[in-house]
Amino acid sequence: xALLHCNIYGLTARARRLPHMSILIGTAGWSIxxxxxxxxxxxxxxxxxxASRFRIAEINxxxxxxxxxxxxxxxxxxxxxxxxxxAKLPKEITHTRKLVDCGxxxxxxxxxxxxxxxxxxxxxxxxPPKLSFDRTVARGFFSNLMNCTDAIIACEPRxxxxxSEDASDLLAELGVARVAADPAxxxxxxRPGDWGALRxxxxxxxxxxxRSSYVDRVGLYASELTRNAGGxxxxxxxxxxxxxxxxxxDALALTNVLQEARVPYHGLPLRSLPT
Numbered sequence: 272x273a274l275l276h277c278n279i280y281g282l283t284a285r286a287r288r289l290p291h292m293s294i295l296i297g298t299a300g301w302s303i304x305x306x307x308x309x310x311x312x313x314x315x316x317x318x319x320x321x322a323s324r325f326r327i328a329e330i331n332x333x334x335x336x337x338x339x340x341x342x343x344x345x346x347x348x349x350x351x352x353x354x355x356x357x358a359k360l361p362k363e364i365t366h367t368r369k370l371v372d373c374g375x376x377x378x379x380x381x382x383x384x385x386x387x388x389x390x391x392x393x394x395x396x397x398x399p400p401k402l403s404f405d406r407t408v409a410r411g412f413f414s415n416l417m418n419c420t421d422a423i424i425a426c427e428p429r430x431x432x433x434x435s436e437d438a439s440d441l442l443a444e445l446g447v448a449r450v451a452a453d454p455a456x457x458x459x460x461x462r463p464g465d466w467g468a469l470r471x472x473x474x475x476x477x478x479x480x481x482r483s484s485y486v487d488r489v490g491l492y493a494s495e496l497t498r499n500a501g502g503x504x505x506x507x508x509x510x511x512x513x514x515x516x517x518x519x520x521d522a523l524a525l526t527n528v529l530q531e532a533r534v535p536y537h538g539l540p541l542r543s544l545p546t
Contacts, residue, residue, distance in 0.1 A: 293500065293505060293506070294496045294497070294500050294506040294507075294508070294529060295325075295326050295327045295355075295505070295506065295507050295508070296325060296327070296508050296510075296522050296525050296526050296529070297325045297326070297327035297328045297329065297507070297508075297509055297510070297522060298321075298325070298328065298329070298509060298510045298511070298513060298518040298519055298522050299328075299329045299331045299473075299509055299510070299511040299513055299518065300328070300329070300330075300331060300332070300513060300518075301317055301318045301321035301322075301325075301328050302317060302513065302516075302519070303317055303320055303321060303519055304516035304519055304520065305516075306516065306520060307519050307520050307523060310324065310523055311323060311324055316349055318346060318349045318350065319349050319350070321519075322349065322350040322351060322354050324523070324526075325522065325526075326353060326354055326355065327354070327355050327356070327357065327392075327507055327509070328354075328356055328357070329356070329357045329358075329359065329395065329473075329509045329511070330346075330356055330357065330358040330359060331359050331511075333358050333359050333360070333361060333380070333383075333384065334359040334360065334361060334362050334397070335361075335362065337361070337379070337380075337383060338383060340383065340386055343383055343384065343386035343387055344386055346387065347386060347387045347388060347390055350390065354390055355390055355391075355392035355393070356387055356390055356391055356392065356393075357392065357393035357394070357395050357425065357471075357507070357509070358384045358387070358391060358393070358394055358395065358422075359395040359397060360377075360380060360394060360395065360396050360397075361376065361380055363376050364376050364377060364380070365396060365397060365398055365399065365402075366399045369399070369402055369408075370398075370402075370408050370409070370411075370412040371408060371412075373412075374415065377415070377416060377419060378419070381419055381420055385420070391420075391422050392422060392423060393422055393423045393424075393425050393448075393469070393471070393507070394416070394420060394422045394423070394424050394425070395425050395426075395427065395450075396413075396416075396424060396425065396426045396427070397426075397427040397429070397450075398426065398427065398428045398429055398430070398433070399429065400429040400430060400456075401430065402428075402429075402430055403430045403432040403433075404428070404430065404432040404433045404435065404437075404438040406437065406438075406441060409438070409441060409442075410441060410445070413426075413442075413445050413447050414445065417445065417446070417447075423446075423448060423468065423469050424445075424446070424447045424448065425447070425448040425449075425450050425469065425471045426442060426447050426448070426449055426450060426464075427449075427450035427452055427473060428449065428450075428460075429452075429456060429460075430456075431456060431457050433449075434457055434459040434460060439459075439464060439465060440465075442464050442465075442466065443464060443465040443466045446466055446468070447464070447466060448463065448464060448466050448468070448469040448470065448471050449463060449464025449465075449466070450463065450464075450471045450472070450473050451463040451470070451471065451472045451473070452472075452473050452474075452475065453472075453473075453474045453475060453476075453477050454475065454477040454478075454480065463499065467502070467503070467504050468503070468504060468505065469504070469505050469506075469507065470496075470499045470500075470504055470505070470506045470507070471506075471507045471509070472492070472496070472506075472507065472508040472509065473509050473511055474492070474508065474509065474510050474511060474512060474521070475511045475512060476511070476512030476514075476515075476517065480512075481511065481512055481513065481514040481515070482512060482514050482515040482517065483512060483515075483517070484512065484515070484517040484520065484521055485510070485512070485517075485521045485524075485525075486517075486520070486521060486524055489521065489524045489525040489528050490528055492508065492525060493525060493528040493529050493532065496508055496529070497529070497532070508522075508525065510522050510525075
């Protein structure tokens with residue numbers, strides 16, 4: 272298999288990896304805390320048990336270290352056909368090289384992550400807090416990345432300059448989904464970007480990052496996600512407050528609220544269609 276598969280079909284082909292008119296809830300990783308273990312099957316690996324309740328998961332470990340091909344294969348084969356992953360780009364690309372001169376690193380990473388096949392729906396690009404927006408760098412990096420994958424690109428900027436009109440327009444033009452994050456560095460950072468095929472939330476925990484629960488706010492997020500769903504837009508919400516084991520509990524709570532409201536939160540992603 273070639274390390275790089277250049278996409279010639281454009282954003283329409285990418286969007287086919289995403290669910291249509293649905294809200295999908297998941298966590299960063301797929302650990303199952305003891306407090307909610309009874310909500311999952313007793314048998315199977317952690318990922319197999321997790322995938323019985325959720326239809327998406329975010330792979331954060333790829334940010335810190337590479338994984339063997341056999342690991343990606345095991346993840347791919349442990350989940351149902353309709354399951355989708357988001358994989359975080361390595362810090363060597365985003366934090367060390369700061370999106371510049373990183374072609375070989377992108378090639379290496381995609382050679383690993385693309386083992387997931389069509390179950391790799393999103394590539395997550397989380398930028399360092401001190402990396403300001405540079406239009407030339409941003410256009411070059413995201414254009415190159417998009418030419419090498421059929422996955423949707425989601426970007427979580429953490430410098431205020433990325434929320435300017437110029438930056439927002441560029442991301443929308445390129446078809447990059449800007450992440451809505453909590454805690455947010457500015458008002459605009461709490462809202463997803465303007466590109467319409469994917470709206471992606473990352474809830475890191477607030478006021479205590481990676482630890483605070485959202486149990487008192489799941490109703491508010493259910494309303495916000497519902498407002499953004501529809502019109503062919505996929506809505507993903509990832510709980511990254513897993514250090515205190517709150518992520519899985521919050522994801523289940525939000526799922527229950529959406530289920531009670533009869534929102535199509537659990538719609539399965541469609542298979543990639545022939546083009």
